[in-house]
Amino acid sequence: MTAGVSDRRPTWVEVDLEAIRSNVAAIRTRLEPGTALMAVVKADGYGHGAVAVARAALTAGAARLGVATPEEGAALREAGVTAPVLVLGPTAPEQWPLVAEYGLEAAVADAATAGGLAAAARQQGRVVGVHLKLDTGMGRWGLLPEECDRPWVEALLRGRLSPWLRPAGLMTHFATADAHPDPGTRDQLARFLDVVERLRTTGLLPGCLHAANTAATCRYPGTHFTLVRVGLGLYGLYEDPACPAQRPALRWLSRVVFAKDVPAGFAVGYGATYRTSAPARILTVPVGYADGYRRALSNRHEVLIRGRRYPVVGRVSMDQITVAV
Numbered sequence: 249m250t251a252g253v254s255d256r257r258p259t260w261v262e263v264d265l266e267a268i269r270s271n272v273a274a275i276r277t278r279l280e281p282g283t284a285l286m287a288v289v290k291a292d293g294y295g296h297g298a299v300a301v302a303r304a305a306l307t308a309g310a311a312r313l314g315v316a317t318p319e320e321g322a323a324l325r326e327a328g329v330t331a332p333v334l335v336l337g338p339t340a341p342e343q344w345p346l347v348a349e350y351g352l353e354a355a356v357a358d359a360a361t362a363g364g365l366a367a368a369a370r371q372q373g374r375v376v377g378v379h380l381k382l383d384t385g386m387g388r389w390g391l392l393p394e395e396c397d398r399p400w401v402e403a404l405l406r407g408r409l410s411p412w413l414r415p416a417g418l419m420t421h422f423a424t425a426d427a428h429p430d431p432g433t434r435d436q437l438a439r440f441l442d443v444v445e446r447l448r449t450t451g452l453l454p455g456c457l458h459a460a461n462t463a464a465t466c467r468y469p470g471t472h473f474t475l476v477r478v479g480l481g482l483y484g485l486y487e488d489p490a491c492p493a494q495r496p497a498l499r500w501l502s503r504v505v506f507a508k509d510v511p512a513g514f515a516v517g518y519g520a521t522y523r524t525s526a527p528a529r530i531l532t533v534p535v536g537y538a539d540g541y542r543r544a545l546s547n548r549h550e551v552l553i554r555g556r557r558y559p560v561v562g563r564v565s566m567d568q569i570t571v572a573v
């Protein structure tokens with residue numbers, strides 16, 4: 249699959265869907281028996297194209313999809329994707345109708361969202377599956393373990409908050425599963441298991457439990473539960489000895505459009521932040537920060553030309569970079 253970054257310049261990205269399929273298959277071989285894989289395709293599939301990545305991952309055995317927003321889920325449905333889709337992030341009132349309309353599932357961590365989703369589901373005549381999101385140590389978005397005995401939580405998990413909400417899952421998210429050494433995952437897992445046990449004894453445990461991102465999936469089999477939520481690993485972007493070898497799925501390509509030979513002491517680019525120390529050849533490549541080539545990479549990045557690395561010199565411009573060879 250090729251996507252044009254610009255239709256006016258010879259700059260494009262190539263996404264290797266075979267690499268996505270192979271990464272999914274490799275990770276699946278590491279899952280505990282009975283654990284399913286959710287392919288996380290938020291932010292347009294980490295920039296790779298959500299619909300194409302979703303289809304490739306499902307072909308390779310992913311059972312579900314994860315997105316950040318209802319709009320992302322709606323776009324998958326509009327493209328004909330029918331697999332279960334969970335909205336992983338918080339949702340706002342104006343997004344609740346989309347969740348029901350497009351048959352998505354949603355994570356919830358507060359009573360107002362649960363109530364709003366129930367109202368939207370009733371209005372659309374469509375039951376919405378909800379996953380209770382616990383904050384076991386990420387410190388970002390989620391219900392604290394000690395808040396799990398609130399009446400609305402119990403009502404939700406009993407299926408009594410509304411006939412239009414189906415208690416579908418219990419989830420948490422790890423903050424440090426990729427850290428070496430890892431200061432927090434063990435504690436987070438213990439807190440999650442504690443809630444799981446409490447809910448099990450009261451008969452309130454939902455059927456689907458999930459916690460692991462790519463790093464936890466690779467490093468901690470004890471976090472697999474019903475489902476693992478894999479993003480980075482799909483795209484070949486999580487490197488760790490504990491992970492199966494992955495294939496990067498994206499290449500960003502362009503062409504050299506200009507070359508000039510310059511003497512020593514020659515200033516290059518905005519701000520004259522680079523000066524040649526010896527006679528050099530400076531190449532112009534038509535990609536810049538308007539394309540997402542970050543300006544912060546000025547004078548501190550490299551490009552591959554015919555397999556060799558060359559430094560990006562001078563500031564990254566809006567639509568050009570300069571390279572010294």
Ligand SMILES: *Cc1c(COP(=O)(O)O)cnc(C)c1O
Pocket residue numbers: 288290336421460461462463477478479480481
């Ligand atoms: C983005 C996200 C993931 C995937 O994380 P990776 O590190 O990319 O595998 C999993 N769970 C949640 C809740 C997320 O937001």
